[in-house]
Amino acid sequence: MSHTIQILVGVSILVSTVVIAAIFWWVGSRTQPQQDYKSVTERGYRLRREYFWGLLIVSILLFGVGIYSFPYPQIVESRVTGKPFVVKVMSSQFMFDMSETEVPRGWVRFDVMANDVNHGFGIYKDGWLIAQTQAMPDYVNRLYVNFTEPGKYEVWCLEYCGLAHHIMMTEFEVK
Amino acid sequence: MTDSFYQRRTAGIALGIGAITIVLYGATLFFGVIARTSQGGFIELRPDVLYEFVTLHSVGVAGSLMTGVTALMWYALSKHVRLSMNLMLIMFGIIGAAVVSLLVCTLMGYYGSGWTYLYPLPFKSAGAWDEWAGALYLLVIMCVIIAMFIAWCDVVVSCSRKYGFASSMGWNLIWGNDTPDTAPPPVVIISTITALCGIMALFSGSITVVQQLIYWANPSYYIDYLFIKNLIYYFGHILMNMVMYMCAAIVYELLPRYAGRPWKSNKIVAISWNTAFIAVTLAYLHHLLQDFVQPLAFQVIGVFGSYMAAFPATVVTIIGSLILVYRSGMKWSVAPLYFFLGLMGWAIGGFAAVMDAGFNQQFHNTMFVPGHFHTYLLAGASFVFVGALYHLTEELGGCTDTFEDRVGLWTWLIGAYGVTAMFMYSGIFGTPRRYAVQMPGTEVYSTIAVYFAWIVVFGVTMVIARYLTRLQRVKPLRGW
Numbered sequence: 131m132s133h134t135i136q137i138l139v140g141v142s143i144l145v146s147t148v149v150i151a152a153i154f155w156w157v158g159s160r161t162q163p164q165q166d167y168k169s170v171t172e173r174g175y176r177l178r179r180e181y182f183w184g185l186l187i188v189s190i191l192l193f194g195v196g197i198y199s200f201p202y203p204q205i206v207e208s209r210v211t212g213k214p215f216v217v218k219v220m221s222s223q224f225m226f227d228m229s230e231t232e233v234p235r236g237w238v239r240f241d242v243m244a245n246d247v248n249h250g251f252g253i254y255k256d257g258w259l260i261a262q263t264q265a266m267p268d269y270v271n272r273l274y275v276n277f278t279e280p281g282k283y284e285v286w287c288l289e290y291c292g293l294a295h296h297i298m299m300t301e302f303e304v305k
Numbered sequence: 306m307t308d309s310f311y312q313r314r315t316a317g318i319a320l321g322i323g324a325i326t327i328v329l330y331g332a333t334l335f336f337g338v339i340a341r342t343s344q345g346g347f348i349e350l351r352p353d354v355l356y357e358f359v360t361l362h363s364v365g366v367a368g369s370l371m372t373g374v375t376a377l378m379w380y381a382l383s384k385h386v387r388l389s390m391n392l393m394l395i396m397f398g399i400i401g402a403a404v405v406s407l408l409v410c411t412l413m414g415y416y417g418s419g420w421t422y423l424y425p426l427p428f429k430s431a432g433a434w435d436e437w438a439g440a441l442y443l444l445v446i447m448c449v450i451i452a453m454f455i456a457w458c459d460v461v462v463s464c465s466r467k468y469g470f471a472s473s474m475g476w477n478l479i480w481g482n483d484t485p486d487t488a489p490p491p492v493v494i495i496s497t498i499t500a501l502c503g504i505m506a507l508f509s510g511s512i513t514v515v516q517q518l519i520y521w522a523n524p525s526y527y528i529d530y531l532f533i534k535n536l537i538y539y540f541g542h543i544l545m546n547m548v549m550y551m552c553a554a555i556v557y558e559l560l561p562r563y564a565g566r567p568w569k570s571n572k573i574v575a576i577s578w579n580t581a582f583i584a585v586t587l588a589y590l591h592h593l594l595q596d597f598v599q600p601l602a603f604q605v606i607g608v609f610g611s612y613m614a615a616f617p618a619t620v621v622t623i624i625g626s627l628i629l630v631y632r633s634g635m636k637w638s639v640a641p642l643y644f645f646l647g648l649m650g651w652a653i654g655g656f657a658a659v660m661d662a663g664f665n666q667q668f669h670n671t672m673f674v675p676g677h678f679h680t681y682l683l684a685g686a687s688f689v690f691v692g693a694l695y696h697l698t699e700e701l702g703g704c705t706d707t708f709e710d711r712v713g714l715w716t717w718l719i720g721a722y723g724v725t726a727m728f729m730y731s732g733i734f735g736t737p738r739r740y741a742v743q744m745p746g747t748e749v750y751s752t753i754a755v756y757f758a759w760i761v762v763f764g765v766t767m768v769i770a771r772y773l774t775r776l777q778r779v780k781p782l783r784g785w
Contacts (some may be wrong), residue, residue: 135667139660142731146656147722154649157627160448164634167566174628184621189612196663204601225432246431248423248534250595250670252737257746259667259735264595266530271597286744288595288670288737290419290515291426294354296740 133258135199156286201261206274214274217302221249221265224294226285231302237278240273249298250288255279262288277304311735312383316697317410318390319380320399322778325693326373329404332686334589335367338758341724344743345755352741353433356417357421359739360442363420364407368449370686371548372400377693378551381492381558391445391457395660396452403448414438419739421541424517438523443514450507450514453544457507458498460553464489464497474601475498475575478783488656495554498578501584503547508648510540532598542589549651549681550581552689559696560626563641564633568625577617579738584614589706591662595669611662616654623652639706639714640699643692645687654681657729670739672750673732683761694772702778710771717764723757 134277146305200206214237218229221244242251244265253275260283261279280303287298312627321605338359343350350358352406379388416438418426427439464473475494477483488494513536520526550774561568587610594607624650635641657677661668668674698704731750736743743751 133437135664136733136735137666139667142660142728143657143729147653150649150652150653153627154645157631158637158645160697161630161633161635161637163632164568165632165634170632171628174624174631175761178620178628181624182616182695185616185620187389189615191678192663193612197605199664199667200604202597202604204361236411247426249531250737254735257735262595262666262669263597266534266596266598268530269596269598270607272596282343286737289423290421290739292431293356293417293430293741296737296744301765303577 136258137176155280201273202265203272203274205244210237210274212237216241219243219251219265220245221251221287221298223292224287224298226251226287226298226300228285228300228302231300233277233302233304235277236272236294236305237276240275242273243269247291248289249291250286252282252288253285254286255281264289280304311387313701314381315380315388315390316391316701318393319376320411320694320697320701320776320779322376322393323373323690323697325690326369326376327694327769328773329372330366330690331765333362333369334765335361337364337761337763341758342753342755343746345751345753346742347752348753350741352435353415353417353489356433356739357411357415357739359408359419360411364445365404367420367545368400368403368407370682370690371449371453371544372397373690373694374548374551374555374648374686375453377690378460378492379456379497379699380556380693380697381555382464382496384459385490385493388459388463391442392455396455397450399455399488403452404443406448406541410438410441410445410496414441414579414758416442418431418442423537424528424530425520426519427517433594436521437640437768438592440518443517444519446510447514448542450489450510453503457503460496460500461504462605464493465717468493468633470497474581475500475570478572483570485569485571488575490558491568491570492554492558492572494570495550495557495578498582499547499550499554501545502550502582505586506540506543506547509536513537513540515708531596532567534593534596535599538592539586539589542592543585545678545682546585549686550585552647552715553649554687556626557622558650559693560629560641560644563638563644564629564635564677566629566633568629572624573621575738577621580615580767581617584610584617586610587699588614588662590778591665594662594665608662608665611659615659618655623648638695638699640692640695643695646714647692649689650683650688650721651681651686654685654725661662668732670737671732672736672738673730675738676728676730676732679728680725683725684718688717691772695775698772698775698779701760702775702780703780704775707771709767713767713771714765715764716760718766720760720764722764724754724761726755727751727757 132242186241212299215233219242244267249265251265253260261275263271285300340358346431415434428436471477478488494728516528585607587606590603591611654677727750
């Protein structure tokens with residue numbers, strides 16, 4: 131499983147924090163000597179225009195990547211090859227009841243439901259969150275996951291559901 | 306009542322409300338630190354006690370910050386608009402009732418859903434708390450709704466009465482009917498837009514409370530789970546964002562006084578804040594990105610709105626503040642430093658918020674979420690709140706900064722970024738939020754966070770002590 135997004139976001143958070151703090155420090159340490167406000171605004175507005183266009187381009191790119199990687203059935207089903215293996219999941223305080231605990235490699239569809247309150251269905255492999263959806267009464271959320279690595283996977287609840295929320299977990303195996 | 310007397314009296318009330326709310330803020334922050342200390346493995350709280358503490362912390366900090374910031378926004382508006390002091394005090398009284406009810410439902414009713422709860426958890430706790438505690442918690446939310454409704458209605462009505470509704474919303478600037486010289490100042494435009502946006506969210510929140518109370522009285526009453534989830538997030542998301550927007554209004558009014566430069570309304574400011582109104586309204590949908598049954602168009606709009614929200618905040622407000630202070634000749638006292646660093650916290654936390662919305666599958670309901678909102682609340686809005694309180698003691702009491710004031714600021718800052726960094730990176734590595742006991746293998750982030758959390762406690766305690774000391778220099782007004 132790839133953790134590219136997590137790693138890229140982790141790096142971008144660090145870089146953005148350093149850059150923003152550096153900009154604030156740079157500006158904040160240059161309040162002296164006083165300059166004419168008009169000349170400062172002219173230069174500032176020019177930089178602001180450049181920042182605006184830069185932000186627009188980056189936002190459009192990230193928005194496009196985000197939409198492409200949407201996990202919703204309407205989008206993912208077009209990429210699913212063959213008939214997916216289906217697992218029905220009923221969530222309740224504080225357990226998951228899964229129709230299958232062994233699934234084959236390839237596309238698996240989890241039909242996730244709940245019968246009391248809202249829960250979260252988060253699939254973990256080796257400590258990394260690889261996919262998730264919500265479990266809500268009266269609705270079925272269909273989550274498609276393409277398993278390429280065999281082994282043990284864990285499921286943890288990702289929506290606070292009460293006192294034992296932190297121990298609401300189960301396991302399944304990809305053969 | 307003369308204008309200057311009115312302004313001083315408003316400042317006095319803001320100071321008083323500020324004193325009570327900052328103490329409440331510190332006390333409820335402490336509950337969060339205790340909960341985090343337990344997550345870090347230094348002490349062992351029972352899960353029920355931990356979730357009660359988390360509820361007291363989240364609702365207490367959010368409520369005290371919102372109340373304090375509202376009072377300070379009122380003060381910031383007082384130079385331009387006459388607001389009702391009686392309504393301000395009524396609003397504060399209702400918040401007082403909410404605080405008492407919160408204490409009863411958590412400490413006596415063992416209620417522990419946290420600030421963000423989803424229907425029907427208040428009434429289906431698997432025996433952890435009684436249903437009456439859930440109902441009382443909903444009444445706490447209703448008190449907040451009523452209090453903020455009074456506050457925000459007063460802002461919209463008072464600003465509209467003086468400048469006209471279209472001018473107060475900045476529309477006349479956009480249409481060219483106002484010029485920067487004739488338009489209302491930014492604090493009026495931002496406050497009006499914020500108040501109107503907030504009022505819409507309050508309607509949504511009140512519907513959720515009433516529906517749930519009906520369900521409590523009559524369990525056969527059906528509420529659509531997806532519909533109420535949308536309403537709850539629309540309410541909660543906007544309410545917390547409006548805290549930051551009210552802070553922006555305060556900064557637009559007070560930072561120029563230190564910079565010695567005007568920060569006037571213009572077409573760009575008006576467009577940006579009207580854009581912010583639309584963006585923040587759309588962006589609530591990113592809270593439901595893992596609800597796959599939500600219409601696909603809503604998911605696209607949710608992500609779009611989140612990216613859109615970054616534009617007015619950074620392009621106009623944050624860059625505008627940098628332009629304002631650059632080569633202004635100003636000297637950094639503690640108050641403007643808080644404003645400046647508060648905007649920095651907004652920028653850093655805002656970037657993480659956009660990442661959360663853009664790549665939600667990896668971060669939803671992980672520790673990344675409290676990571677980003679703690680950044681713009683603990684190191685953003687809270688800084689503006691404290692900065693405005695310090696400003697008031699400067700203005701009314703002639704207070705000057707001491708070494709302790711600066712120690713309070715920098716320890717708070719260092720502690721806050723340590724806490725939020727641990728939240729964010731544990732979230733990046735998959736740690737779920739709101740776990741009484743951390744998932745195996747993820748405890749180390751909580752352990753490190755505890756050290757920073759106690760640095761925050763030190764900083765906040767010092768700030769509160771210094772603020773209360775500075776307050777003693779403010780002389781009461783005659784005719785009080």
